[in-house]
Amino acid sequence: LIAASTHTRAIVALCGWSYVLGFKANVRPTGSRVRLLKSAVRLDMERFWSQECIDSTMPVSDLPVEESLIRGESVVVIPGVATDLECRDLVKLCSQEASQYWEKRAAFGLPAEQLVRMPCMSAGVRTQLAGEDYQTLLPLEADEIAETVLKRAMTFIEEDFPRLKRKLFGAGSKTICDMYKDGELEFSTREPAVNVYAPDGDFPAHKDHKSITVLIPLSSNDDFIGGGTGFWPQGSEIAWRPSMVLRPEPGTAMLFCGQVQHSGIPIESGERVVFVASFSPHSIEALKYTGTRGRKARRLPRE
Secondary structure, eight states: OHHHHHHHHHHHHHOSEEEETTEEEEOOTTSEEEEEOHHHHHTTOOOEEEEEESSTTSOOOSSOHHHHHHTTOEEEEETTSSOHHHHHHHHHHHHHHHHHHHHHHHHTTOOOOSEEEEEOHHHHHHHHHTTOOOSOOOOHHHHHHHHHHHHHHHHHHHHHOHHHHHHHHOSSSOOHHHHHHTTOEEEOTTOSEEEEEOTTOOEEEEOOOSSEEEEEEOSOGGGEEEOOEEEEOTTOOTTSOOSEEEOOOTTOEEEEOTTOEEEEOOEEEEOEEEEEEEEEESOGGGGGGTTOTTSOOOOOOOO
């Protein structure tokens, strides 16, 4: 594993776009490091994750990746969290639902919207109970796929970043998936969800104020021009361009913590589809890791 990791880092240092044992990762020589997934070893798979430093002028910290994530200094990129088939099915189903939503608005003479946010069924129920509204829900088949992908991402966090799990979700024997099943997680408003971006669609810079965010592009980068997810270093001015923009391959999960400023970059043409879930345990202890410092987080739609 050490030899494989060293070889991989050498490839990353030579070129920005690298094919590493079968997957394509958007990485930079000064701010990336690549590691083999522990679950990949257990499953006899060749899959790696990379750690991307948000401040592109700085090298990757020598801190453990979990500490770097909690400090809001980096993003962890994990290819293959959603399969190609899952991505294609979600894009097809959600694109159709978005088209129907846009057609209905046009029929009633309502102004066009460049972003359609589709909460999963459970998120839709929570939204209504909170006295809020949503545009349209995920289709049932898409909801089932999204649920599977979310649980897979939770399992990766659990198995490959155990220190992160202990710090953000407690040291008990209960898994994150079990906490989710038992209703012990709090999600951002209208999440988990799938966002569909039309031309000129974007999402302003914001912080999620949750323990962790899982953001997974579903559509191919060939399906749109522009786009991507922009990130800003801690304390930087939003007026400036993001320090880092990631456009990973479909099915690749980006993990980052709640105090990270990020945005959905506008697309110029085509259509961009992403899955997003930002969540924390129902625990006061977790607040110190979410960037809220004890205050109530703003309830806004999330990228």
